[in-house]
Amino acid sequence: MNTSKPRATLADEATLQLDASGNLRHLLTLKGLDKALLIDILDDAEGYLTDPGSLPARSQSLAGRTVANLFFEASTRTRASFDLAGKRLGADVLNLDVNTSSRKKGESILDMIYTLQAMHVDIMVVRDASDGVPAYIARHVLPHVSILNAGESDVSHPTQGLLDMLTIRRHKGGFENLVVAIVGDIRHSRVAMSATHALTTLGVGDLRLISPPVLAPDEDRVRGARILDNLPEGLADADVVMALRIQRERIGNLDGIPGIDEYFANYGISHESIKHAKPDAIVMHPGPMNRGIEIEGSLADGPRSVITEQVTNGVAVRMAVLDRVGKTMAARP
Amino acid sequence: MNTSKPRATLADEATLQLDASGNLRHLLTLKGLDKALLIDILDDAEGYLTDPGSLPARSQSLAGRTVANLFFEASTRTRASFDLAGKRLGADVLNLDVNTSSRKKGESILDMIYTLQAMHVDIMVVRDASDGVPAYIARHVLPHVSILNAGESDVSHPTQGLLDMLTIRRHKGGFENLVVAIVGDIRHSRVAMSATHALTTLGVGDLRLISPPVLAPDEDRVRGARILDNLPEGLADADVVMALRIQRERIGNLDGIPGIDEYFANYGISHESIKHAKPDAIVMHPGPMNRGIEIEGSLADGPRSVITEQVTNGVAVRMAVLDRVGKTMAARP
Amino acid sequence: MNTSKPRATLADEATLQLDASGNLRHLLTLKGLDKALLIDILDDAEGYLTDPGSLPARSQSLAGRTVANLFFEASTRTRASFDLAGKRLGADVLNLDVNTSSRKKGESILDMIYTLQAMHVDIMVVRDASDGVPAYIARHVLPHVSILNAGESDVSHPTQGLLDMLTIRRHKGGFENLVVAIVGDIRHSRVAMSATHALTTLGVGDLRLISPPVLAPDEDRVRGARILDNLPEGLADADVVMALRIQRERIGNLDGIPGIDEYFANYGISHESIKHAKPDAIVMHPGPMNRGIEIEGSLADGPRSVITEQVTNGVAVRMAVLDRVGKTMAARP
Numbered sequence: 001m002n003t004s005k006p007r008a009t010l011a012d013e014a015t016l017q018l019d020a021s022g023n024l025r026h027l028l029t030l031k032g033l034d035k036a037l038l039i040d041i042l043d044d045a046e047g048y049l050t051d052p053g054s055l056p057a058r059s060q061s062l063a064g065r066t067v068a069n070l071f072f073e074a075s076t077r078t079r080a081s082f083d084l085a086g087k088r089l090g091a092d093v094l095n096l097d098v099n100t101s102s103r104k105k106g107e108s109i110l111d112m113i114y115t116l117q118a119m120h121v122d123i124m125v126v127r128d129a130s131d132g133v134p135a136y137i138a139r140h141v142l143p144h145v146s147i148l149n150a151g152e153s154d155v156s157h158p159t160q161g162l163l164d165m166l167t168i169r170r171h172k173g174g175f176e177n178l179v180v181a182i183v184g185d186i187r188h189s190r191v192a193m194s195a196t197h198a199l200t201t202l203g204v205g206d207l208r209l210i211s212p213p214v215l216a217p218d219e220d221r222v223r224g225a226r227i228l229d230n231l232p233e234g235l236a237d238a239d240v241v242m243a244l245r246i247q248r249e250r251i252g253n254l255d256g257i258p259g260i261d262e263y264f265a266n267y268g269i270s271h272e273s274i275k276h277a278k279p280d281a282i283v284m285h286p287g288p289m290n291r292g293i294e295i296e297g298s299l300a301d302g303p304r305s306v307i308t309e310q311v312t313n314g315v316a317v318r319m320a321v322l323d324r325v326g327k328t329m330a331a332r333p
Numbered sequence: 334m335n336t337s338k339p340r341a342t343l344a345d346e347a348t349l350q351l352d353a354s355g356n357l358r359h360l361l362t363l364k365g366l367d368k369a370l371l372i373d374i375l376d377d378a379e380g381y382l383t384d385p386g387s388l389p390a391r392s393q394s395l396a397g398r399t400v401a402n403l404f405f406e407a408s409t410r411t412r413a414s415f416d417l418a419g420k421r422l423g424a425d426v427l428n429l430d431v432n433t434s435s436r437k438k439g440e441s442i443l444d445m446i447y448t449l450q451a452m453h454v455d456i457m458v459v460r461d462a463s464d465g466v467p468a469y470i471a472r473h474v475l476p477h478v479s480i481l482n483a484g485e486s487d488v489s490h491p492t493q494g495l496l497d498m499l500t501i502r503r504h505k506g507g508f509e510n511l512v513v514a515i516v517g518d519i520r521h522s523r524v525a526m527s528a529t530h531a532l533t534t535l536g537v538g539d540l541r542l543i544s545p546p547v548l549a550p551d552e553d554r555v556r557g558a559r560i561l562d563n564l565p566e567g568l569a570d571a572d573v574v575m576a577l578r579i580q581r582e583r584i585g586n587l588d589g590i591p592g593i594d595e596y597f598a599n600y601g602i603s604h605e606s607i608k609h610a611k612p613d614a615i616v617m618h619p620g621p622m623n624r625g626i627e628i629e630g631s632l633a634d635g636p637r638s639v640i641t642e643q644v645t646n647g648v649a650v651r652m653a654v655l656d657r658v659g660k661t662m663a664a665r666p
Numbered sequence: 667m668n669t670s671k672p673r674a675t676l677a678d679e680a681t682l683q684l685d686a687s688g689n690l691r692h693l694l695t696l697k698g699l700d701k702a703l704l705i706d707i708l709d710d711a712e713g714y715l716t717d718p719g720s721l722p723a724r725s726q727s728l729a730g731r732t733v734a735n736l737f738f739e740a741s742t743r744t745r746a747s748f749d750l751a752g753k754r755l756g757a758d759v760l761n762l763d764v765n766t767s768s769r770k771k772g773e774s775i776l777d778m779i780y781t782l783q784a785m786h787v788d789i790m791v792v793r794d795a796s797d798g799v800p801a802y803i804a805r806h807v808l809p810h811v812s813i814l815n816a817g818e819s820d821v822s823h824p825t826q827g828l829l830d831m832l833t834i835r836r837h838k839g840g841f842e843n844l845v846v847a848i849v850g851d852i853r854h855s856r857v858a859m860s861a862t863h864a865l866t867t868l869g870v871g872d873l874r875l876i877s878p879p880v881l882a883p884d885e886d887r888v889r890g891a892r893i894l895d896n897l898p899e900g901l902a903d904a905d906v907v908m909a910l911r912i913q914r915e916r917i918g919n920l921d922g923i924p925g926i927d928e929y930f931a932n933y934g935i936s937h938e939s940i941k942h943a944k945p946d947a948i949v950m951h952p953g954p955m956n957r958g959i960e961i962e963g964s965l966a967d968g969p970r971s972v973i974t975e976q977v978t979n980g981v982a983v984r985m986a987v988l989d990r991v992g993k994t995m996a997a998r999p
Contacts, residue, residue: 053476056453083427084452108955118974119977383786385808385810389730417785620781642784644784
């Protein structure tokens with residue numbers, strides 16, 4: 001992003017997220033949020049879960065509020081999830097296809113934000129391919145406006161991290177004694193980053209980030225996790241196995257990743273490789289999946305997989321976050 | 334579609350559409366639906382019609398339900414019709430622009446469907462250029478999810494068929510003694526297929542499918558209809574004349590269709606050619622029209638034309654179908 | 667537009683906008699609307715303004731009505747503004763992405779309009795790059811349908827004109843004694859045209875249109891205004907200074923506009939050039955801004971700027987207009 005402003009530190013961002021009373025105002029990153037707050041959000045989200053086939057939970061807690069989905073990067077599932085979460089809380093939801101209109105006209109991102117807040121948009125859900133955009137926006141909006149990060153470069157995807165925590169907690173009860181293995185393109189994964197932030201805060205037993213060396217993360221970005229490059233070792237006795245999407249373009253173009261077959265053989269989550277994990281280990285994936293590359297299709301569809309539950313939990317978590325920032329707004333003096 | 338699964342027979346699809354109690358669960362094709370059910374839907378739709386200028390019919394019968402419009406093929410009118418039908422029944426409507434996001438990422442169609450149903454989407458309205466997609470999806474969704482076909486390759490467009498039947502019935506009272514002439518590119522027309530399915534079930538007197546020989550349908554796809562290539566003969570004493578859209582690219586590139594002028598002269602529905610039909614014959618077109626190619630513009634705008642009524646009836650028919658599958662859901666044990 | 671119909675005169679359009687009782691039915695242009703009506707709309711709009719941070723004004727005055735946004739030209743802000751205005755009045759809002767679907771199929775604009783009104787769309791908000799499209803549509807719709815012009819070529823943008831008037835009135839109390847300076851690409855600006863129509867009707871003291879000679883308007887389009895090409899002279903003692911967006915492509919390709927630096931030096935609204943205006947002069951811009959070309963960024967963000975208020979007033983004005991044409995519909999015998 002060409003903003004001529006220095007990138008805020010993560011500590012700044014964590015502070016920025018809370019109002020003077022410690023209530024959640026923005027959700028930019030899970031890093032630095034305290035354990036009690038994470039657990040409160042998961043508890044709230046749990047309250048929005050209903051059985052498949054029954055009507056989804058609904059309320060009018062955001063009636064009169066306006067949520068704008070500002071997706072500068074294309075998305076179907078995350079956009080749809082926020083759209084439904086907002087509508088089910090009674091908000092007016094504005095979906096802006098930002099690729100195809102204002103950016104053509106060269107409008108700056110801040111001018112677009114100022115325009116939206118002048119239209120009484122209360123909550124802006126922002127996805128952007130550039131590092132720092134959600135926090136940059138959060139530092140410039142009026143005091144009553146909330147920014148929710150819906151995916152930021154390879155840095156952060158906090159609602160994904162929360163839905164992953166909810167999914168793990170519902171299956172495993174807690175985090176303290178768990179072995180969690182995240183496998184794949186860790187280096188470029190905002191999903192892995194947000195999961196790492198949350199799991200370390202929640203006191204995970206053993207967190208392993210497994211990838212080919214060329215896709216390993218910088219150590220200082222993932223403090224509290226172990227970086228491994230051997231899949232059987234990494235999966236040994238794991239309670240939770242999370243496969244990550246790899247961009248197909250990376251395969252064949254990076255050291256040690258000659259082709260799809262080798263990648264699947266060495267880092268694919270399959271019926272074969274999952275044998276290293278505990279017999280009751282769950283299999284996760286943030287979607288969309290490359291079946292046969294990072295995960296074996298029939299495993300993704302089988303009884304160990306909790307992948308569709310992740311999607312369901314995603315709507316619940318987003319409702320919990322939207323409701324919470326709405327309450328923070330309403331509590332302003 | 335590259336699904337490595339055999340295409341279901343039409344008989345399978347007909348069965349697939351009903352639940353164990355015989356209630357409509359999916360709408361994939363009109364072929365095989367019995368006459369009583371077709372008439373029930375038309376009767377329901379009739380109840381949603383109001384006068385132009387008055388407020389449209391509305392209810393809250395789908396309140397709390399979520400309808401997703403999944404259009405893999407571009408559409409303005411059918412998408413808008415389903416959008417309004419869903420909103421006027423109180424549903425949350427999710428419009429997914431599927432061309433520009435997930436398919437870019439190579440997500441499989443089933444993974445997208447599983448994602449949507451995990452978000453508590455109850456009804457998916459699907460348009461696709463490939464043969465078999467709606468039924469394929471219907472065979473994979475959870476028991477409480479309904480699939481509505483909004484246009485499938487050249488195979489089927491059942492809500493279009495229903496709106497055409499409602500339009501004919503309102504003008505002609507019934508079907509038994511009618512002569513119906515469908516004219517144009519029959520071979521590639523899902524509109525003609527669904528009209529044929531419905532008209533033969535409803536006991537039409539005489540159904541004629543009129544086209545240049547190169548655009549004639551395979552006989553076994555249109556049992557119960559007569560295939561003709563002479564327009565005056567086909568229109569003789571017709572009560573109902575339906576012109577079909579022809580893709581401009583076909584003209585000049587197919588045997589016997591040298592140019593627009595020849596096509597219009599030989600197969601265009603015009604003030605001149607309509608003289609062969611009964612004096613009170615109605616003129617239909619599914620839209621969007623190529624004026625001056627398959628239909629004369631001033632005829633489309635004149636008193637015989639029921640083309641805009643077709644559009645109005647389309648919203649009513651879609652409300653009737655949405656309401657009906659919603660009731661089937663609610664009746665599940 | 668290739669309609670083979672003669673372009674209506676502006677006088678025709680003004681008449682076309684009112685029903686037999688003089689109530690507003692369409693909003694096509696501000697030219698010819700009388701002063702009392704303009705003031706009534708501004709008064710209504712004022713009633714929809716609330717403080718930033720509080721909930722926006724809402725009503726159910728359009729409940730059961732359907733508003734379609736038909737944008738044949740890309741737009742984020744105007745489309746969003748109409749979308750929110752419709753939703754906050756309780757209407758169902760249909761957003762049609764008309765570039766990417768029906769026009770591909772070659773459907774005529776009138777056929778699209780007939781289709782929408784057959785779906786019980788009551789109000790169509792139309793933006794088009796061609797001159798005359800909104801009035802052309804207005805002359806063809808059914809008596810209960812209203813057309814609102816959301817931007818028409820370089821001819822007219824009436825809701826922009828109204829929001830500019832509301833902004834000026836709130837800061838300056840009235841219009842009679844004001845000096846208003848509109849600066850930039852007057853020749854191609856529908857914003858300048860609608861502001862000129864409104865200001866001359868409202869009895870502005872002195873209206874100056876300032877541009878390089880090559881971008882000056884034809885005199886007969888802006889009767890009542892003074893055409894100037896010297897910025898200091900044009901800004902002298904101005905109460906209101908409105909900068910216009912210039913298309914970057916024009917710079918360097920037109921006589922007397924050799925480059926961005928020269929344009930900014932000679933016609934840019936800056937801390938330097940604004941010194942010619944009154945000390946309490948307000949600075950306006952319709953957005954989206956080219957910072958550093960037609961306006962200095964820090965001035966746009968400073969205390970003189972009322973640019974974000976213009977956006978807020980835009981939603982209020984559009985609610986006022988939507989509500990008013992809705993009442994005209996409801997009053998039809």
